[in-house]
Amino acid sequence: MKVFRSIRWRLQFWHALLLALVLAGFGLSAYEIERAGLARSTDAELDRRADTLARAVHPPPPPAGRDDLPGDDFAGPPGPPEFHNPGESGPPPRRDRPRPGLPSLVLGDYAAEGPGQWYYVIWLRNGPPVTRSPNGPADVPRPPRPDSRLRGPALRVRGSFREAFLPLGPGDIVLVGHDVTADLQGLHRAAWAMAAAAGMILALGLLGGHWLAGRSLQPIADISAAAARIAAGRLDQRIGNRDTESELGQLAQVLDATFARLEAAFARQARFTADAAHELRTPLAVILTHAQHALAVPGAPEEHAEALAACQRAAQRMRALTEALLRLARLDSGAQPPDPVRFDLAGRVADCVGLIGPLAARRGIAVKADLNAAECAGDPGQIDQVITNLLTNAIEHNVENGEIRVSTRAACGRATLTVADSGPGIAAAHLPHVFERFYRADASRSRSSGGVGLGLAIARAIVEAHGGSIQAASEPGRGAVFTVSLPSLS
Amino acid sequence: MRILVVEDEPDLLSGIVRALRAAGYYVDTAGDGEEGLFKAASVDYDAVLLDVMLPRKDGWTVLKDLRRSKKTPVLMLTARDASADRVRGLDTGADDYLVKPFDLPELLARIRALIRRGAGQPGPAIDLGPVRIDQAARRVTRDDASVVLTAREYVILEYLALHRGQLVTRSDLYEHVFDENDDTLSNLIDVHVSNLRKKLGHDLITTRRGLGYCIE
Numbered sequence: 001m002k003v004f005r006s007i008r009w010r011l012q013f014w015h016a017l018l019l020a021l022v023l024a025g026f027g028l029s030a031y032e033i034e035r036a037g038l039a040r041s042t043d044a045e046l047d048r049r050a051d052t053l054a055r056a057v058h059p060p061p062p063p064a065g066r067d068d069l070p071g072d073d074f075a076g077p078p079g080p081p082e083f084h085n086p087g088e089s090g091p092p093p094r095r096d097r098p099r100p101g102l103p104s105l106v107l108g109d110y111a112a113e114g115p116g117q118w119y120y121v122i123w124l125r126n127g128p129p130v131t132r133s134p135n136g137p138a139d140v141p142r143p144p145r146p147d148s149r150l151r152g153p154a155l156r157v158r159g160s161f162r163e164a165f166l167p168l169g170p171g172d173i174v175l176v177g178h179d180v181t182a183d184l185q186g187l188h189r190a191a192w193a194m195a196a197a198a199g200m201i202l203a204l205g206l207l208g209g210h211w212l213a214g215r216s217l218q219p220i221a222d223i224s225a226a227a228a229r230i231a232a233g234r235l236d237q238r239i240g241n242r243d244t245e246s247e248l249g250q251l252a253q254v255l256d257a258t259f260a261r262l263e264a265a266f267a268r269q270a271r272f273t274a275d276a277a278h279e280l281r282t283p284l285a286v287i288l289t290h291a292q293h294a295l296a297v298p299g300a301p302e303e304h305a306e307a308l309a310a311c312q313r314a315a316q317r318m319r320a321l322t323e324a325l326l327r328l329a330r331l332d333s334g335a336q337p338p339d340p341v342r343f344d345l346a347g348r349v350a351d352c353v354g355l356i357g358p359l360a361a362r363r364g365i366a367v368k369a370d371l372n373a374a375e376c377a378g379d380p381g382q383i384d385q386v387i388t389n390l391l392t393n394a395i396e397h398n399v400e401n402g403e404i405r406v407s408t409r410a411a412c413g414r415a416t417l418t419v420a421d422s423g424p425g426i427a428a429a430h431l432p433h434v435f436e437r438f439y440r441a442d443a444s445r446s447r448s449s450g451g452v453g454l455g456l457a458i459a460r461a462i463v464e465a466h467g468g469s470i471q472a473a474s475e476p477g478r479g480a481v482f483t484v485s486l487p488s489l490s
Numbered sequence: 491m492r493i494l495v496v497e498d499e500p501d502l503l504s505g506i507v508r509a510l511r512a513a514g515y516y517v518d519t520a521g522d523g524e525e526g527l528f529k530a531a532s533v534d535y536d537a538v539l540l541d542v543m544l545p546r547k548d549g550w551t552v553l554k555d556l557r558r559s560k561k562t563p564v565l566m567l568t569a570r571d572a573s574a575d576r577v578r579g580l581d582t583g584a585d586d587y588l589v590k591p592f593d594l595p596e597l598l599a600r601i602r603a604l605i606r607r608g609a610g611q612p613g614p615a616i617d618l619g620p621v622r623i624d625q626a627a628r629r630v631t632r633d634d635a636s637v638v639l640t641a642r643e644y645v646i647l648e649y650l651a652l653h654r655g656q657l658v659t660r661s662d663l664y665e666h667v668f669d670e671n672d673d674t675l676s677n678l679i680d681v682h683v684s685n686l687r688k689k690l691g692h693d694l695i696t697t698r699r700g701l702g703y704c705i706e
Contacts, residue, residue, distance in 0.1 A: 281569035282499050284591035289505030292594040297512045310501035
């Protein structure tokens with residue numbers, strides 16, 4: 001059964017088992033102690049009675065020097081006179097005085113009938129062989145002669161009878177018995193009562209344990225429910241456990257932080273996808289509008305040529321965008337660049353400056369290069385991409401007839417490339433975001449001015465894949481400086 | 491009918507403008523939010539096409555600022571299609587919402603509907619007794635016979651018909667049937683109205699001397 005494999009049920013099971021063991025151990029001990037105590041008090045009473053009876057049957061010699069007491073001259077082990085059986089052979093006791101029977105005080109102790117009664121049996125060598133109290137069982141066997149080394153009465157258990165016997169001399173034995181049936185019944189009643197109480201305690205303990213287990217497992221249920229909601233797509237859900245002290249509370253906090261990061265990552269991804277779709281939709285709208293209009297309205301050839309030119313610009317824009325997206329996707333997938341090649345960063349920059357020259361010249365922008373040898377390792381094609389993106393960015397965000405300063409140098413085991421432009425710069429609020437995908441620092445810049453908004457994001461992805469870093473710094477009004485730092489040795 | 495298109499992508503702007511002009515509208519353009527707001531607030535356009543992502547001032551702000559002074563019908567044009575964006579657009583005071591990329595026929599139909607609703611006209615056909623105007627087909631019939639009108643004549647007739655029973659001043663007409671690029675003489679309106687009377691009957695359009703025109 002699945003439900004019984006849950007932590008809650010296992011806890012409950014072990015809890016119940018432990019509780020039952022403890023209760024059973026406790027109950028058994030209590031029972032045993034009670035039983036032993038009962039036996040001890042019964043034995044003590046048997047001892048006492050046996051002793052009393054023995055004294056009554058065979059009073060001990062009085063202490064020396066106490067002549068005034070009766071029986072002070074009494075010696076030997078005679079029985080009471082009524083024990084004298086006329087037909088009994090054997091020497092009559094010397095100087096015996098007839099004695100009254102057993103004292104009524106003693107006899108009164110043996111009057112009770114029924115279960116739990118005390119009885120006595122006396123075997124006498126000189127008297128009648130057996131004298132017994134009327135309430136005792138009829139078939140009390142004569143006990144064997146006890147070990148003479150024993151002091152005090154010897155004990156035996158015979159069925160439900162517990163008996164103490166005391167030899168008084170050769171052949172004389174006093175036996176006191178007690179029917180323990182009633183005691184045992186009381187003991188069993190107590191045991192049943194104890195078992196009932198234990199059952200109730202067990203039930204209460206189980207209820208409490210159930211509650212406690214549920215309570216301590218509640219955070220797990222909360223976590224599980226929140227995780228299920230999140231798995232169902234509601235990423236804004238949190239566990240929201242306010243208990244920060246307990247282990248599960250801390251776990252919930254850690255998970256909440258993880259969920260928050262997850263949500264942020266998903267939001268970033270969703271924004272990126274929406275941005276990409278947005279960037280693709282505008283050129284699509286251009287193509288659709290021009291094509292549908294050209295098809296619907298007969299126009300002059302030059303008008304159609306204009307429409308085709310607009311469609312071509314839109315298509316090229318989409319091509320640039322899809323290529324940039326693909327490049328980013330490849331970089332995101334973490335594909336390693338092919339075998340790193342050692343190359344001089346200055347040489348790559350010189351090539352790129354040459355390629356980008358016409359574009360800069362079109363806006364009257366001068367590119368000033370200060371190139372020092374700086375060896376680094378990686379994929380030269382990708383590094384070219386970084387350089388080109390930075391240069392294009394510097395041209396796009398420059399003023400007419402501005403300038404771009406490019407420099408490379410090697411220092412402290414790193415190859416550094418800086419690209420500085422003389423454009424309007426980047427406001428401090430935008431600076432941390434310029435490497436984000438589709439982030440446009442210059443909100444007033446029309447989309448018509450060029451890039452697809454991924455150049456810097458691609459540059460950062462490439463640089464980071466090469467184990468380097470890229471930073472932007474700017475003083476508004478005084479241009480922006482991009483610094484790429486690549487490790488010299490791979 | 492005069493329409494303002496606010497769109498920052500030049501190729502898209504040129505395509506829309508070309509299509510709208512071919513459909514007989516007089517079109518003004520703005521390339522950013524600030525210019526768009528300035529024009530929309532200073533001229534009574536029959537409709538405004540407003541892109542959401544605009545430089546200088548985004549479409550939402552333009553719409554909000556415009557709604558303080560004008561109730562010009564506004565069609566928002568955007569590449570964002572999340573329903574939250576649509577709701578926001580309509581709640582801010584947009585009259586309609588179109589997601590890029592759109593089909594030109596749909597854009598034109600929505601603009602027609604927008605202008606019609608703005609004038610309180612329930613259907614695409616306007617019945618002026620013997621004269622009927624089919625706005626969807628831009629066709630005018632008189633006693634079920636088709637009448638050929640020039641584009642300008644049609645627009646003047648349509649404007650007067652949409653504002654039936656109201657006095658339409660010459661400056662109203664200038665505002666709605668010429669765009670910022672037209673360079674015309676003031677008496678041209680009178681020439682067009684006189685041509686309309688010749689084609690559709692002299693009783694259709696009455697002149698309130700010194701005030702303007704009216705279709706009763």
